[in-house]
Amino acid sequence: MGKLDPDDSRPPYRQIAEALRGDIESGKLAPGAQLPALPALSSEYEVSTGTVKSALAVLRDAGLIVTRQGKGSYVRTRQEPADDKPTVTELDELRRTVDGLADRVEELERRLAER
Known part of the structure; x- marks a missing residue:
């Protein structure tokens, strides 16, 4: 924690939220710890x-x-991902699933066209 960077283009509340987020993610503010x-x-x-x-609203919204x-x-005592963005692994898995489904649909369309 500390002072705001006057050269940072982000609004002060965003700078504070990011500083506190850093303290939480680094463990400086442990799960269950009370913020100042x-x-x-x-x-x-x-x-x-x-x-x-x-x-604080930004941090609350981020869970x-x-x-x-x-x-x-x-x-929070039960840490969850700071955001709901899927991981690269999850995206790869979804991509493979969609590709597999697309192949199956293509095969079904081909079979229907042959009738």
């Missing part, structure tokens, strides 16, 4: 609490943290 309170993060990054809330009303925000 809004005022502490606001002070650390020299931004408003609204900006910090926006950063990295949970927020408990009146308690704070915590790193």
